Amino acid sequence: MVSDDVLQMNRIDKSFFGVKILDSVTFQVRRGEVHALVGENGAGKSSLMKILMGIYTSDRGEIILDGQRVAFHHPREAIAHGVSMIHQELMPVMDMEVAENIFLGREIAARQAGLLGLVNKKEQRLQTAKLFAKMGISIDPKRLMRSLSVAQMQLVEIVKALSLSAKVVIMDEPTSAITDKEVDTLFDQIAKLKAQGVAIIYISHKIDEIFKIADRITVLRDGQLIATEDAASLNKDRLITMMVGREIKEFYPKETVQPGEVVLQVKELSQKGKFHDISFSVRRGEIVGIAGLVGAGRSELVECIFGITRPTSGAVLLDGKKASIRHPKDAIRSRMALVTEDRKLTGLNLKASVEHNISLVGIQSLSKYGIINTRKEAAVTEEYIRRMRIKVFSRKSMVNALSGGNQQKVVLSKWLLTEPEIIILDEPTRGIDVGAKRDIYLFMGELAKAGKAILMISSEIPELMGLSDRILVMAAGRLAGELERKDFSQENIMRLASKFEANKDE
């Protein structure tokens, strides 16, 4: 009988150093379906996909692709058989142009001259432009990769994977860095691919997104298959319960806090070319959200408030007094904290231990005459590991061995150690699993309750609506509007976020 499955991974086992990562997992994907693969970090999703791509070898089990038993030993074998993967962590060559990245490793050469063949850049650009046009993307193929935004790079990466004419495309958190509008473009593409019979394995932490796009959902937990079900027969709560193995009462815990006095006031703050004339204030006990599309100037705004960059005009007032913040150290002295957007790039020292990362900002308070009290440092670190529920083998473990969620908790710990009064969070839950997300939401609630002022940027609208007391919406570098809790809705936010759309490029 001819099976409808384009891919079958049957009873896959995989152990690392004696610990079972995958325990007899069976995963089957049909032609032309979007199959979501979900689970918390460490559930085994990546390992399963790495086995499929030939990065790992399974200990047991078989992979059947298009009715044939296969075992890939290298990603290029997988790609040659029509299985390609869009990685979460982008790996573009920054100093090459967009078209060159698309055709990296399979350059269009003038003649069959092997490695010596001259690359036909013109043809590559032409082909790239065609691919972009087909997908409704307006990026100039001649632009340098470096000059693109993260979202644009992601789109390029997606186009690249699709141009490999695949049977199965694995998308690992494809929307973690792109805006809702771009997500729509991506989903349109996915729909087109489906129609052509391409199967899509979709890995995401965003539950809403999964229900929007997936036909079927497979849940993994602790290396075991929990279930594969039709998306239509599941709901959000059941899915989360299946993923975490316990019931989560309310996903966005919102504490009711009576706001106190204004602590942070931003007055007509502008930075040339980035944002313009921004004014708002945040009170004690308040969580203020900032919504907007990528490129709206949200990160630039908070980086400027924190002293990483300088404003061209305007002022920041702390407790009603004009503050002179010229460097992050001034902001820290004024009891501010900034959890930056990209924890690997600007949040963590990946070459250091969990302990040294946690103590980095607050080290002065743990030392006397410049000499660190290591006993105190260890005690404080252990306390935060416990309080933040950081899953780690030891405080001396390297931070790069941790999952995204645990890394984010390390970043939060390092800032909380300074006992800040104003906490700015830029995409605090990007790319982290449901359990860790929930933990971070709970901490935000606790902090607000303790009278801290919280300013949070997020591209996940449900998260913003679930946690904020007010939402500021930015568009094209300007404050497009402010919404009170009673006016929160996806439509209201999107309407404001696209307010100045006309004069935006792309």
Place this chain on the structure above:
Amino acid sequence: MSEKKQSVQLGSFKELGIFFAFLIILAVLMILSPNAFARPANLINILKQASINGILATGMMYVIISGGIDLSVGSIVALSGVIAASFAHPGEYPLIVPIVLAAVVGALVGLANGIGVAYGNIPPFIVTLGSMTIVRGIALIAANGQPVFNVTKQFERISGGFVFNTIPNLVVYFIVVTLVLAFVLTRTVFGRRVYAIGGNETAAKVSGINVEQIKLAVYTLCGFLAGIAGLLLASRIISGNPTSGQAYELDAIAAVIIGGVSMSGGAGKWYGTVIGALMIAVISNGLDILNVSSHFQLVIKGLIIVVAVLMDIKGKAGR
């Protein structure tokens, strides 16, 4: 979880690996040459031979951990040696003058390097390549191209003397410098920040660290230590030679790398650098005693550096 555990073990195994390699080399040389190499006097001699490079390597280690490199230390050794010897003629200045001047000259060159790197935003390789050449030129100008002889007995005793008539002064300096700077690196806020800026400069800045200040301090420290090394060398060779210290920067870098400090910054242990410096001295001394020609010695030294870095890379990949 298991992967995390494994990486911890690998990390410590890697450090131990360098230590074992050192012990094996030591053991092999002792077996091959029990009467010459293994003599206590020779072992102390090895420590003495390691000391000047060890002091340079300590400064270099700070620079490399901070994410930089300093090619100028060899030239600083020459310049500070010339300056020290010039102020050490009998009957002219008290002994403290050449000592302080050598250290100050070194620190000033280091400060200039630091300004170029931290505030000029010039890559450290370029800045110190430039100062390496400039400082060598200044040393030759200051000494008129000739070695500066005629120094006091006291000056000679700085490096030539012994503690308790057995341990050479040089060895004592090496130990003191190593212990003090190991403490600074591992136990002070400054040391922690050196690692932080080498590990992730942007994250360090966002965390409120004055990155420029730390870089300035690191290069100044490295220059200062090179100045001290120049003083010690001048005392040992009883003259200030403007052509001395050639390629010393490479031996210092080699010691740091053999010791497992990451070339890209942010990681490394002080005792690795000590072992690195000792290893270089042991190999030179051992091969000398075994009558291996100096030409072959270069080949062997080079191979050891490459193998050390290979171990470093394998260690990381094994994660």
